[in-house]
Amino acid sequence: MNKTTLRAIYPEAELHSYPATDHKYLSIPDHDGFLWISKAELSKKEIALLTILTDEAAPIVAGEHLWYQVLFQQKALEEKGRFRVIQLMLQTPKNFLEDVWQENIVGIFPETADFFFLTPEQAILVEKQAKHSLSKEELAGIFLALDDDFETVSRVFVGGFHESSDAFPALFEEEQDIFKEEVKRLKRTTVFGIADVALHYFTKEALAKSSLTRSMKEEWRIDDEMKEIIQALWTNQGNLSSTAKELFMHRNTLQYRLEKFQEQTGMQLKNTEDLILCYLLLTN
Incomplete structure (x- = not known):
């Protein structure tokens, strides 16, 4: 049973990015969030059936985790400092050792402020900024090793560090929207952040409307x-040698393909501005 079908059956249902903590609602997990259905609209049999079919996420997380309340329930954050939210999506094997995996995660981030699962496939890690916080590149290597050890498939969005102000939940909400949108496009990328998707995410509407x-x-x-070739050039910041190596292509062959493309389009991909334009056209 999918969200579209349930919305058709229960048109009054609401879609949220977090599970319901009010027992008056049944919250049904979905890849895009949680569908909230008022139990007042359901019979006892419907509640029992939907709970079985959807493996309803238990709402106890809100009572146990301060940062859940901060991010999703507008609770004031008293601790001062700069924090970032790392969002994870996981595909796990049947014999997934969740406790051991979680111990590894918390051990990797010594400044962990909070960690919890929203659903069996979605997790949130909140980290306080430290002198030597792990970079995105370091995290990519770490999650590659974890996936190999635990037979998981990880998709990780590394949020920016923000001051613990009243604006923090709104900033997280936007990062959450970006993650949901861009994770569908970056199918071969394990770890990414705002810098990796900013050009595409913030220009896609304008490009979609452009006849030019x-x-x-x-x-x-x-x-x-x-x-x-364009994707690899972008990833390697226009470096021809690195691009040729990634594509298992001789550098002269790559140079020939770039010259032919220039003849066809007038775009010189060794030029940063031309490469940016072609990359945007490719990804939108």
Whole structure:
């Protein structure tokens, strides 16, 4: 049973990014959040059936975790400092050793302020900024090793460090929206942050409305090999040697493909501005 079907059956249901803590509501986990259905609208049989079919997330997390209340229930944050929220999505094996995995996670982040699961597939880690907080690149290596050890598949969004002010929940909410949107696109990326998706996320609406960019895409008809080259060039910051190595391509072959693309489109991908434009066209 999916969210679309349930919304059709229960049109008064509301979609939220967190499970209901009010026992008057049944909250049904979904990849996009939680569907809240008022129990007053349900029969006892419906409540029992929906609970069984959806493996309803228990609402006890709110009572146990301060940061759950801060992020989702507008509780005032008294501790001063700078914090970041690391959002995780997990695919786990049947024999997943959750307790051992969680011990590893908390051990990796000595400045962990809080850690909890929203659903069996979604987790939140709040970290206080320290002198040597792990970089995104370091985290990528760590989660690669964890996935190998625990047979998991991790997708991780590393939020920015923000002051513990009243604005913190709103900043997290926007980061949560960005993660949900961009994780669908970056299928081969384990760990990413705002800098990796900013160009795409904040320009996609303008590009979608542009007749000019639509015309470019139609006229250029970029083939699959060229799409891969543009993506690799972007990842390697325009470095031809690194791009050729990643694509298992001779540097001269790469140079030839870039020259042919320039003849076709007028875009010189060794130029940063041209590469940015082509990357944006490719990802929108």
